[in-house]
Amino acid sequence: MRILLVHPSPLMYSEIYLRLEPLGLERVGAALRAAGHDLRLLDLQIFTARDLFAEFDDFKPRAVAFSLNYLANLPEVVDLAKTLKAKDRSVFIFVGGHSASFVADELLMHADGAIDCVVRGEGEAIAAQLIEALGERDLKTLPGVVTPDGAGPPPRLMDRIDRFIPARDLARRRSKYFIGSFDPCASIEFTRGCPWDCTFCSAWTFYGRSYRQAAPEAAADDLESIREPNAFIVDDVAFIHPEHAFALGREIERRGIRKQYYLETRADVLCRNREVFAYWYRLGLRLMFIGLEAMDDEGLKRHRKRSKVSINEDALEIARKIGLTVAVNLIVDPAWDEARFAAVREWAASVEEVVHLTVATPYPGTETWFTEVPKLATFDYRLFDIQHAVLPTRLPLKRFYEELVATQQVLNRKHLGVRGLWQAGSKAASLLARGQTNFIRMLWKFSRVYNPERQYQDHFRPLEYAIRPPAADVRPPVGQLYVHQGRASADLSG
Numbered sequence: 001m002r003i004l005l006v007h008p009s010p011l012m013y014s015e016i017y018l019r020l021e022p023l024g025l026e027r028v029g030a031a032l033r034a035a036g037h038d039l040r041l042l043d044l045q046i047f048t049a050r051d052l053f054a055e056f057d058d059f060k061p062r063a064v065a066f067s068l069n070y071l072a073n074l075p076e077v078v079d080l081a082k083t084l085k086a087k088d089r090s091v092f093i094f095v096g097g098h099s100a101s102f103v104a105d106e107l108l109m110h111a112d113g114a115i116d117c118v119v120r121g122e123g124e125a126i127a128a129q130l131i132e133a134l135g136e137r138d139l140k141t142l143p144g145v146v147t148p149d150g151a152g153p154p155p156r157l158m159d160r161i162d163r164f165i166p167a168r169d170l171a172r173r174r175s176k177y178f179i180g181s182f183d184p185c186a187s188i189e190f191t192r193g194c195p196w197d198c199t200f201c202s203a204w205t206f207y208g209r210s211y212r213q214a215a216p217e218a219a220a221d222d223l224e225s226i227r228e229p230n231a232f233i234v235d236d237v238a239f240i241h242p243e244h245a246f247a248l249g250r251e252i253e254r255r256g257i258r259k260q261y262y263l264e265t266r267a268d269v270l271c272r273n274r275e276v277f278a279y280w281y282r283l284g285l286r287l288m289f290i291g292l293e294a295m296d297d298e299g300l301k302r303h304r305k306r307s308k309v310s311i312n313e314d315a316l317e318i319a320r321k322i323g324l325t326v327a328v329n330l331i332v333d334p335a336w337d338e339a340r341f342a343a344v345r346e347w348a349a350s351v352e353e354v355v356h357l358t359v360a361t362p363y364p365g366t367e368t369w370f371t372e373v374p375k376l377a378t379f380d381y382r383l384f385d386i387q388h389a390v391l392p393t394r395l396p397l398k399r400f401y402e403e404l405v406a407t408q409q410v411l412n413r414k415h416l417g418v419r420g421l422w423q424a425g426s427k428a429a430s431l432l433a434r435g436q437t438n439f440i441r442m443l444w445k446f447s448r449v450y451n452p453e454r455q456y457q458d459h460f461r462p463l464e465y466a467i468r469p470p471a472a473d474v475r476p477p478v479g480q481l482y483v484h485q486g487r488a489s490a491d492l493s494g
């Protein structure tokens with residue numbers, strides 16, 4: 001069958017810092033291709049809605065599959081599905097991905113018949129079965145499938161996460177994918193899931209707190225097939241288990257694969273496994289992102305981060321000694337006032353690392369969805385991108401954005417200070433020489449995208465689709481938040 005895979009457009013953060021290949025769709029695409037289907041993929045982070053409609057008319061797909069990882073993209077996906085369905089009533093439209101899995105019923109309600117079903121959980125195992133079942137079987141009997149008439153049993157976890165190597169050839173204009181000076185940059189997955197349980201995060205509830213690893217040989221096969229000189233490791237928490245990280249590294253070394261790597265991990269994992277990170281530095285690891293989240297132990301406890309400020313400090317010291325460039329994240333509490341923003345600016349100016357700020361946002365699938373939702377200040381999905389305030393702010397909203405953006409600007413300027421600009425300049429020149437312009441564009445775009453007036457005005461856009469809050473403000477038993485019910489929590493000891 002002809003199937004068109006679609007990734008929605010970028011959110012604010014991706015307009016500046018990065019743009020990455022739609023790995024989930026490439027994995028689902030690999031599974032559909034293995035079942036003999038004819039596929040095309042259109043990534044709206046690069047292409048426009050007009051391109052999508054032209055592709056639809058040209059390819060004449062019998063099914064369209066949208067990826068919906070980000071809640072803020074929900075209205076866009078609903079509108080696109082409605083337009084495509086109006087063009088051809090017979091086309092089968094389905095949606096999968098992280099956020100879709102948590103708000104399946106709501107998505108179908110807004111789509112009003114334009115979306116035929118939502119697929120909850122990982123898509124590789126079920127996508128081909130779903131297509132095969134069309135017109136043959138009642139779709140609502142399939143695991144993870146939710147239709148307007150009812151839902152099938154819970155989705156099943158795949159036995160091996162490396163069963164389908166991503167169909168990377170489906171992503172067109174690959175030179176558009178980058179992160180900072182890693183331009184161009186591919187993405188790769190070594191592990192799936194997270195065994196921790198932070199209150200603001202849904203990475204662990206999606207996979208039922210399970211944690212699976214790709215076989216080193218399969219991961220190296222995948223890496224070897226990547227042409228880009230840089231790779232973004234998409235794992236939620238990289239290198240939790242040192243033996244797996246070393247085995248991956250040895251396989252990469254044995255094959256003589258040379259690339260530069262970016263990854264995201266936890267401070268305590270870095271402290272515990274410092275020799276792993278030092279070894280990976282020798283293999284090409286250069287950039288790393290650590291979610292510090294709070295500047296005091298009380299804040300870390302509130303987020304159930306299961307770590308301490310002293311561990312965060314040790315981790316930064318270790319990373320500096322290894323020679324890694326680190327970006328850290330702090331969660332902005334909507335209760336922050338001018339003094340608090342000033343204190344953060346002061347702290348950020350005192351450390352070497354690049355500091356990112358994200359605004360506390362309760363998402364469906366997290367525990368904070370139940371504890372914070374009674375306070376929601378907006379029901380607009382589009383504002384759920386952790387760059388907007390969706391909870392009431394202590395400062396007047398406009399003032400809050402002024403402080404937020406002023407702080408981000410200071411941090412950005414520090415990042416691109418005299419030394420940084422010089423380095424960025426020489427990096428930019430070498431990228432330009434190779435025809436890569438993503439990084440250079442990023443350097444000049446900040447003020448246009450991060451703009452307090454724009455962020456404030458975003459709250460007053462007409463609201464067509466409103467978020468459906470939970471029926472009661474009681475936290476359900478944790479297991480009920482899980483998309484994949486499967487496994488017990490994995491070993492954290494490393």
Ligand code: B12
Nearest residue numbers: 010011013014020024065067070071096097098119122123
């Ligand atoms: C890598 C990653 C990114 C990459 C994005 C890569 C991309 N182009 O998609 C980058 C770094 C750009 C990114 C940015 C952001 N991210 Co992010 N990201 C992730 C992360 C860590 C892994 C996603 C991934 O690639 N996994 C590997 C692939 C193979 O899995 P997958 O995409 O989930 O796909 C599987 C299933 O979801 C499903 N599936 C997916 N699509 C489809 C489609 C169909 C039809 C079917 C059947 C199935 C299906 O099957 C796939 C295979 O099993 C997730 C956490 C997580 N564990 O999911 C957060 C996560 C998705 N990100 C999140 C957030 C908040 C953001 C930002 C808003 C953060 C910010 N600082 O502003 C930005 C916004 C980005 C944007 N859209 O513009 C949140 C989402 C919250 C929400 N509910 O909306 C998550 C869940 C992290 C978290 N802990 O809360 N992110």
Ligand code: SF4
Nearest residue numbers: 194196198201203236
């Ligand atoms: S450690 Fe990271 S991925 Fe895991 S639950 Fe906490 S924030 Fe989410």
